[in-house]
Amino acid sequence: MLFNPKTNEKIAFTILRLSAALVVFFVIAILAYVLYNGLGALSIDFITEMPRSRMTEGGIYPAIVGTVYLIVISMAVALPVGILAAIYLNEYAKPGRTTWTIELAINNLAGTPSVVFGLFGLAMFVKYFGFGPAILSASLTLALLILPVIIRASQEALITVPKEYREASLALGVTKWQTIRKVVLPAAIPGMVTGAILSVGRVAGETAPILLTGAAYFLPRLPDSVFSQFMALPYHLFVLATAGTNISQTRPIQYGTALVLLLIVLGVNLLAVTIRNHYKKKIKR
Template sequence: MELNAEVKESDSKVARIQGGLSIRLNAKKSEKIAFALLGLSALTVMGFVLVILGYIIYNGYSVINIEFLTEMPRLMMTQGGIYPAIVGTIYLIIGSMSVALPVGVMAAIYLNEYAGETRTTWLIEMAINNLAGTPSVIFGLFGMALFVKYFGFGPSILSSSLTLSLLIIPVIIRSTEEALIAVPSEYRESSLALGVSKWQTIRHAVLPAAIPGIITGSILSIGRVAGETAPILFTGVAYFLPRLPDSIYSQFMALPYHLFVLATAGTNIAKTRSIQYGTALVLLIVVLSLNLIAVLIRRHYRNKLKI
């Protein structure tokens, strides 16, 4: 009897060991399949990006030269360069980010560090989420009614920059909030334990640690500002303006609207095909260059935090 009991116990141990090995093998197989699917997804995305970039570069590189980048457009944009559109796009990015970045960061600091969980805060968060999902054409109509007509700024760089700043403020608030939440609570507790005020804690301990995340939101915002057409269509962009704006109250040209007009208006589309892709390529270069600067700044702060 004792021998049979020992045999049965031994068999049960073997069965448990085999069952454990089977579970581990199945887990490893599942892990390999998951990693393979994730890798395939990443490669698919990268493939689409490379195809798009390659297509634009292949069709647009032939017109890229000094004259194309520095001359004024001629003959209703069928000849000449796109210099005013490049300058106008840079003005828009600088103007909108100058307004949206400080406002968005300060709003996020208030919501995350001061407001607490109240009904008012919940309503504000809901409003931010709704603004983030609002179509850009709605912002364009609102900007035309508020900045162009009510405040009397007219169709101008100022009106368009303010409208675009409203468009990207929700993105900056969200990214800044996530960056602030990611900062360990020990940073705040250690600073407050030394008798430092809450604002000094936020300024000297929390914000430096959150800067990489804030810059990430800024990168996303720059890309959106540079590529929007509907908001500036209602608030200041010009169809054909072969001169540079002389003030923030002047109309301007911009790369996305320039590309839209070339592709859809009554110009000779076949004749301007290379100019279309050249404009698209320049727009990509401008956005990527600004993003690269932001990435370098983010890397600098990340390395500074590791030291």
């Protein structure tokens, strides 16, 4: 051993601090870059107006509405399904071939590229179920995309709940489901919300799945229903930056769109963090 234990500990903590500082530096650098370039384009008109002149002028209101639709619907589908699946796997399922198969499927889904989900959504929701290129097709596809993240985060949250909580509740004659609903879930909610936060960021930023299931290149109107085509901020940004009619002319709109997307994700995440902190305080009481 080259150093004594105290020296090794100092070296380890120094490396950890440098790693954390490096991560924070890159996050701040990216945010500062987008903020510096996009702040000039940000205005009330930019947020509330329809795009004009093949997206070289006007605002991004339809893309904002479409993105919010995707986040709300996909989370409304994936969150309850993911939490219920995690409850089954952690609280009810016994070790065996069936449980192993489900776990393997979740792991495979977590590592599947998003474009594959897009192709599946195109075949299943757009074609087979006949939803067509629409908000519903894209939202269900994104729900499948984030499902493994929610399941894993919920499982980890359930595992962290001490077994004594369950045993004490069951010893009082409470049923297993009542124990899970009244004792286990409230204690696990902070961890589950963390999975939801990660999922929101992925839903808001994915391009490939929505490109194949309903996102429109230029659609200067709001969707009439969940069966309508839509614009979305990530695809809007992708088009402006790679295939727009005048990429240099739309540069401010590109950065403005990126900034609005970051602000939406930040706003939803702050809401989720507030909910998580609320339940953490309740647990401590």
